[in-house]
Amino acid sequence: MDENKSPYLAANVRRFTKLKTPPRKNEEFEESNLKHAINGRLFANLDGLAMRRCERVRWYVVALGSEKDPHTPRWHGNTGLMDGKRVDVVDLLPASSRIVDMRPDAGGIWMFHCHIHDHMDAGMSVLYTVEGGEVGDCP
Numbered sequence: 001m002d003e004n005k006s007p008y009l010a011a012n013v014r015r016f017t018k019l020k021t022p023p024r025k026n027e028e029f030e031e032s033n034l035k036h037a038i039n040g041r042l043f044a045n046l047d048g049l050a051m052r053r054c055e056r057v058r059w060y061v062v063a064l065g066s067e068k069d070p071h072t073p074r075w076h077g078n079t080g081l082m083d084g085k086r087v088d089v090v091d092l093l094p095a096s097s098r099i100v101d102m103r104p105d106a107g108g109i110w111m112f113h114c115h116i117h118d119h120m121d122a123g124m125s126v127l128y129t130v131e132g133g134e135v136g137d138c139p
């Protein structure tokens, strides 16, 4: 999401900063207004990514955006299988997708985020829950 294009930009700058107008051609300011989301949510503000321990789960990860923003979704705590390979991170070019099959063997609340630092700083991080607190091999 590019908040530089928001009709509320000038009003927000006046309300939340000491400036009277948005800075012009300021790369750092413009970068600070680029937000990277997962399912439209930022900073662990996404509900519903929940599963049971040892359940078979299929993740469909899809990237949108421009050529400037490849993504590298990464799962903490558990791994998946993609094209026969064990993975905890995959690469996504814009307008591409991946399918990752997971059978989570580690219960708990885990981070799922883009591994590109700028994106994570801009909100591209959520939590997923594996119900059942145990850790170990699935039967």
Ligand SMILES: [Cu+2]
Binding pocket: 036, 069, 070, 071, 072, 114, 115, 116, 119, 120, 124
């Ligand atoms: Cu990313």
